[in-house]
Amino acid sequence: MNEKLYLEDEENLGTQVDENYEQVYCRPDTLTDIPFHYCPGCGHSVVHRVLMEVIAELGIQEETIGIAPVGCSVFAYNYMNIDMQEAAHGRASAVATGVKRVLPDKYVFSYQGDGDLAAIGTAETIHTVNRGENILMLFINNGIYGMTGGQMAPTSLIGQVTSTSPYGRDAAQVGSPIKIADMLCLLPGAYYVTRQIVHNPGGVRKLKKALIKAFEYQKQKKGTCFVEVVSNCPSGWKMTPVETIKYIEEQMLPMYPLGDLKVPKN
Amino acid sequence: MENKEKKSGEARLMKGNEALAEAAIRADIDAYFGYPITPQSEVIEYLTREVPIRKEIKTVVLQAESEVASINMVYGAAGAGARVMTSSSSPGISLMQEGLSYIASAQLPCLVANVVRGGPGLGTIQPSQGDYFQATKGGGHGDYHLIVLAPASVQEMADFVFDGFKLAEKYRNPVMILSDGALGQMMEKVILPEEGSLPKTSAPWATTGKTKNREHNVITSLFIQPEEMEQVNLRLQEKYEAIQSEVRYEEIQTEDAEILLVAFGLSSRICQKTVDLAREKGIKVGLFRPITVYPYPYARLKELSNQVEFMLTVEMNAGQMVEDVRLAVEGKVPVHFIGRMGGMILSPEDILHKLESVHESQNTVNV
Ligand SMILES: Cc1ncc(C[n+]2csc(CCOP(=O)(O)OP(=O)(O)O)c2C)c(N)n1
Numbered sequence: 001m002n003e004k005l006y007l008e009d010e011e012n013l014g015t016q017v018d019e020n021y022e023q024v025y026c027r028p029d030t031l032t033d034i035p036f037h038y039c040p041g042c043g044h045s046v047v048h049r050v051l052m053e054v055i056a057e058l059g060i061q062e063e064t065i066g067i068a069p070v071g072c073s074v075f076a077y078n079y080m081n082i083d084m085q086e087a088a089h090g091r092a093s094a095v096a097t098g099v100k101r102v103l104p105d106k107y108v109f110s111y112q113g114d115g116d117l118a119a120i121g122t123a124e125t126i127h128t129v130n131r132g133e134n135i136l137m138l139f140i141n142n143g144i145y146g147m148t149g150g151q152m153a154p155t156s157l158i159g160q161v162t163s164t165s166p167y168g169r170d171a172a173q174v175g176s177p178i179k180i181a182d183m184l185c186l187l188p189g190a191y192y193v194t195r196q197i198v199h200n201p202g203g204v205r206k207l208k209k210a211l212i213k214a215f216e217y218q219k220q221k222k223g224t225c226f227v228e229v230v231s232n233c234p235s236g237w238k239m240t241p242v243e244t245i246k247y248i249e250e251q252m253l254p255m256y257p258l259g260d261l262k263v264p265k266n
Numbered sequence: 267m268e269n270k271e272k273k274s275g276e277a278r279l280m281k282g283n284e285a286l287a288e289a290a291i292r293a294d295i296d297a298y299f300g301y302p303i304t305p306q307s308e309v310i311e312y313l314t315r316e317v318p319i320r321k322e323i324k325t326v327v328l329q330a331e332s333e334v335a336s337i338n339m340v341y342g343a344a345g346a347g348a349r350v351m352t353s354s355s356s357p358g359i360s361l362m363q364e365g366l367s368y369i370a371s372a373q374l375p376c377l378v379a380n381v382v383r384g385g386p387g388l389g390t391i392q393p394s395q396g397d398y399f400q401a402t403k404g405g406g407h408g409d410y411h412l413i414v415l416a417p418a419s420v421q422e423m424a425d426f427v428f429d430g431f432k433l434a435e436k437y438r439n440p441v442m443i444l445s446d447g448a449l450g451q452m453m454e455k456v457i458l459p460e461e462g463s464l465p466k467t468s469a470p471w472a473t474t475g476k477t478k479n480r481e482h483n484v485i486t487s488l489f490i491q492p493e494e495m496e497q498v499n500l501r502l503q504e505k506y507e508a509i510q511s512e513v514r515y516e517e518i519q520t521e522d523a524e525i526l527l528v529a530f531g532l533s534s535r536i537c538q539k540t541v542d543l544a545r546e547k548g549i550k551v552g553l554f555r556p557i558t559v560y561p562y563p564y565a566r567l568k569e570l571s572n573q574v575e576f577m578l579t580v581e582m583n584a585g586q587m588v589e590d591v592r593l594a595v596e597g598k599v600p601v602h603f604i605g606r607m608g609g610m611i612l613s614p615e616d617i618l619h620k621l622e623s624v625h626e627s628q629n630t631v632n633v
């Protein structure tokens with residue numbers, strides 16, 4: 001490596017490193033250098049990073065097409081340095097189907113929030129998985145509509161206070177949280193369904209592994225891989241990033257337990 | 267528009283919907299996404315039947331879960347550089363408006379056939395021209411236009427697939443074939459366009475996977491900064507201005523016409539007979555048929571207003587295109603309207619009767 005390297009940690013920021021050092025960790029070139037617009041502590045940032053790391057490590061940047069949602073990650077295509085299409089609210093998996101059907105040998109993923117995937121786009125979600133489209137559906141479940149200012153989502157918890165459930169979500173009025181990943185497991189087209197987190201390093205490593213698996217399965221053309229990430233929304237939840245970690249662990253994970261929900265049979 | 271594509275020479279008796287589907291195969295479409303609705307289900311039926319048994323054809327044909335999904339599949343495939351189409355009928359086309367607005371904004375080529383039925387609402391499965399406003403004035407949200415071709419025969423149902431893709435790809439804009447339930451269902455002789463006579467155009471902007479020697483391609487309709495959004499809109503408007511040069515129309519016996527019938531699609535077929543009936547009676551009637559209803563042939567209609575006593579617009583709706591005719595003639599001559607709705611079809615005699623009564627009343631006023 002000829003490039004000059006500098007330390008990036010707070011104490012030694014900018015210190016030049018001996019040129020004999022080998023750089024083993026850096027910003028993947030699958031990310032553009034545009035700074036994320038996400039709120040501090042938001043799960044979208046980490047998921048973007050992990051997803052792009054996986055694409056870089058698998059060496060599939062040139063063969064991957066992503067579909068961005070409507071929601072806080074609407075600008076995903078600005079950050080992800082791969083060919084991308086922006087979809088209407090809820091329609092990402094239909095758009096992904098269109099892309100994948102005409103480019104069957106490329107890797108295609110859709111990236112959606114809970115409002116997008118589990119409310120307005122429920123029909124598209126179910127039928128895409130039911131057809132077993134050979135795509136990766138990445139589902140960021142933060143239990144709220146982040147972008148539009150913290151309204152209730154289909155995945156909001158019972159009693160959760162949001163701007164449209166100001167007295168707490170009441171199941172008798174608006175139904176219970178939808179476990180969309182569990183529902184999708186029932187469909188034969190679902191090949192691999194898993195639920196992961198990004199609020200701790202162990203979780204991030206597991207998500208990475210899950211995403212690598214999902215892309216590998218996609219190559220085998222066996223069906224839809226659905227990766228849910230239970231994520232946080234400090235702004236929508238009106239919490240500090242640190243408080244959101246506790247909330248995820250104490251409130252969200254009992255409702256949305258982690259781990260593989262459906263794995264390929266050997 | 268460019269000269270007509272090559273014809274196979276082989277004549278077939280086909281339904282309009284089948285002719286459209288067969289032409290799509292011959293136009294070498296990469297994909298068709300659709301959802302059944304009467305009176306156009308033969309399109310998807312024909313494609314799901316024919317494509318698998320014709321080994322040389324690689325077209326993707328997929329029955330989607332809804333029109334919302336099918337138009338978004340079209341969007342995805344078009345963004346990936348494919349030649350792609352869908353078809354539907356009125357209620358289904360309403361569901362597609364969201365997607366069409368996105369496709370128009372993202373400037374992607376695609377073809378949409380609307381085999382119109384009577385509405386509003388669930389309406390009836392009989393033919394109508396009630397979707398003229400929706401087709402020509404936008405339909406979805408925002409400042410955009412489709413290029414809209416209005417066939418009047420089964421032959422044109424096939425031909426306009428080729429013309430439609432040429433225009434869509436030239437302008438990177440969705441094109442609609444605005445037909446109706448009668449044209450979709452009736453059988454006529456058709457000489458099909460020759461396979462392979464519509465070469466594919468290159469799409470360097472398409473999302474086919476970022477290569478090393480280019481930036482990543484992004485297909486989007488999101489321009490959050492108002493300045494940028496305005497620029498995008500201005501560029502779209504420039505495109506629509508350029509599209510005005512694609513105006514197409516047909517004139518029948520207009521040279522000496524003193525009265526002009528104006529009608530598109532199926533109505534114009536009925537009007538041809540009225541012209542004959544009127545001429546037999548010594549009334550000099552001509553027929554003007556817009557083939558492109560967007561862009562609309564305003565200029566030629568304006569010219570014709572110098573020679574005729576009045577115009578009579580004939581439509582299978584409550585009077586929609588008549589507004590464009592009035593716009594064209596700028597009040598120089600009276601523009602009258604006759605129409606029927608809800609799947610009812612005018613007879614040539616109905617039109618002649620209306621024409622004679624207007625003729626009489628105009629002359630009375632003049633005395
Ligand atoms: C047809 C349509 N309806 C509503 C909206 C407004 N809208 C934008 S984002 C959003 C919710 C997004 O929530 P989610 O998918 O959970 O993503 P998050 O912002 O939380 O990441 C809504 C309702 C829209 N853009 N389009």
Ligand code: SF4
Nearest residue numbers: 039042072146233234
């Ligand atoms: S509103 Fe919530 S989801 Fe959106 S960027 Fe902020 S923290 Fe993230």
